[in-house]
Amino acid sequence: MSTTAFPVAEGAAPEGRAMDLLRFATAGSVDDGKSTLIGRLLYDTKSLFTDQLAAVEAVSAARGDEYTNLALLTDGLRAEREQGITIDVAYRYFATPRRKFIIADTPGHIQYTRNMVTGASTADLALILVDARKGLVEQSRRHAFLCSLLRVPHLVLCVNKMDLVDWSQDVFERISDEFTAFAAKLEVPDLTVVPISALHGDNIVTRSEHTPWYEGPSLLHHLERVHIASDRNLVDVRFPVQYVIRPQSTTVTDYRGYAGQVASGVLKPGDEVMVLPSGFTSRIAAIETADGPVAEAFPPMSVTVRLTDEIDISRGDLICRPNNAPAVAQDIEAMICWMDESQPLRPGGKYAIKHTTRSARTVVRGLHYRLDVNSLHRDETATELGLNEIGRVRLRTTVPLLADEYRRNRTTGGFILIDETTNRTVAAGMIVDTN
Known part of the structure; x- marks a missing residue:
């Protein structure tokens, strides 16, 4: 990795204290500079290996670019490099002294909207x-609406290529005002607008001298300090069981642990819990990780939970609080983003449904409306959903789902639909109602 040390941010995490992790995704139209922005963040935070940078410089020179094309750092597929577009979702990792980051570089083309949803x-x-x-x-x-639909808690609008409009404050404020007005129609709890030039690095890591009229933070300053701890649901205990651990040794016969990832809430030894769908109650005897026992578990920790009582629990069951349980429902109202280009969604369609660790089959009982993401108009005469279209449907599942509304819990409120003949994921769904 580059030997240049990244400057320690003011208020960096004290030595020995675990830094939190921020997952963020880029979105926007074609050629708006998403990949270049991520490349700039990686470059300016000294998060590149020397050979990575050398490879990008070589490809840039071979293509005849007059500059080092930092977008090539995320456009990993050969087709992406040749066409100069982003097709797949590229994940990149970097860290500063204050926070760790995982970036999802998502495509801008409309035909890859389903990748952006992912x-x-x-x-x-x-x-x-x-x-x-x-x-x-x-x-x-479209992408702003999808982020709202997916309940992404924080939005940052980056007005890029400001250098090509002579750093015009009027242009920036016009775009900012227009987007703010559109976001007001959506459920966007937190919105920040930043003028940037991803190509030249203005307002990315440090404030730019080209925007003396801009009084907000640089992009990285905001990313390092945006408050995400309160976004997690620590009230509703939800622990979908992924795997039942039994001892392989004949010398240990009384061990039974339930492995999975904490979806929400906080689990502690001694807590009274209930197992769904059986409804049996017990108490937590211990919580274990790969590094040993822990005093508590919270999202998104992957742990093994042991109970004081012998209860018949299997994959797909869910551990929760006795007085705070999700709905146990077979009839689901949901918003659907359709991702299949070969066949549309129509009432009567039958699919496999994957919800947390539970799998079932489902039939589409009805299509209430198709949503126009630009005007937010509901077309109640729609009879089907095509590729990348969004609508509200009613589903009936073969077994009950242990579900919350998506607005309350993104894990227990989300699901995917799978075409059983091709085994392809055809839709992402967000539960609106379970009555």
Whole structure:
């Protein structure tokens, strides 16, 4: 890795204290500079290996670029490099002294909207880029709506390529005002707008001298300090059981642990818990990780829970509090983002459904409406959902799902639909109601 040390941020995490992790996704239209922005963040935070930078410089020279094309750091597929576009979701990792980051670089083309949904579904924050010359376009609004639908808690609008509009404050404020007005129609709890030039690094790591009229933070300063701890649901205990651990040794016969990832809430030894769908109650005897026992478990920790009582528990069951349980429902109202280009979603369609660690089959009982992501108009005459279209449907599952509304819990409120003949994921769904 580069030998240049990254400057220690003011208020960095004290030595010995674990830094938190921020997952963020980029979104926006084609050629708005998403990959270049991520490349700039990696470059300016000294998060590149020397051979990575050398490879990018060589490819840039071979293509005849007059500059080092930092977008090549994330465009990993050969087709992406040849066409100069992003197709797949590329994940990159970097860290500063204050926080760790996982970035999902998502495609801007409309035909890859489903890939953007995949990248944003687990994000704490979304960066939506717009080209200062073009302003808001259809994909900008589409991605903002999808981020709202996916309940991404924090949005950052990056008005990119400000150098190509002579750092005009009027252009920046016009785009900012237009996007803020659109976001007001959505459920966006936190919005920040930053003028940047990803190519030249203005307002990325440090404040730019080209924007004396901008009084906000640089992008990295905001990413390091945006508060995400309160975004996690620590009230509703939800622990979907992924695997039942039994001893392989004949000398140990009384061990039974339930492994999985904490979806929400806090688990502690001694807590009274209930297992669904059986409804049996017990207490937590111990919570174990790969590094040994822990005093508590919270999202997104992967742990093994042991109970004081012998209860018949299997994969797909869920551990929760006796007086705070999710709905046990077979009839589900949900918003669907359709991802299959070969067949549309129609009432009567039958699919496999994957919800937390539980699998079942489902039938589409009805399509209430199709949503226009630009005008937010509901087309109640729609009879099907095509590729990348969004609508509200009613599903009936073969076995009950242990579900919450997506607005309350993104893990127990989300699911995917799978075409059983091709085994392809055809839709991502967000539960709206379980009555």
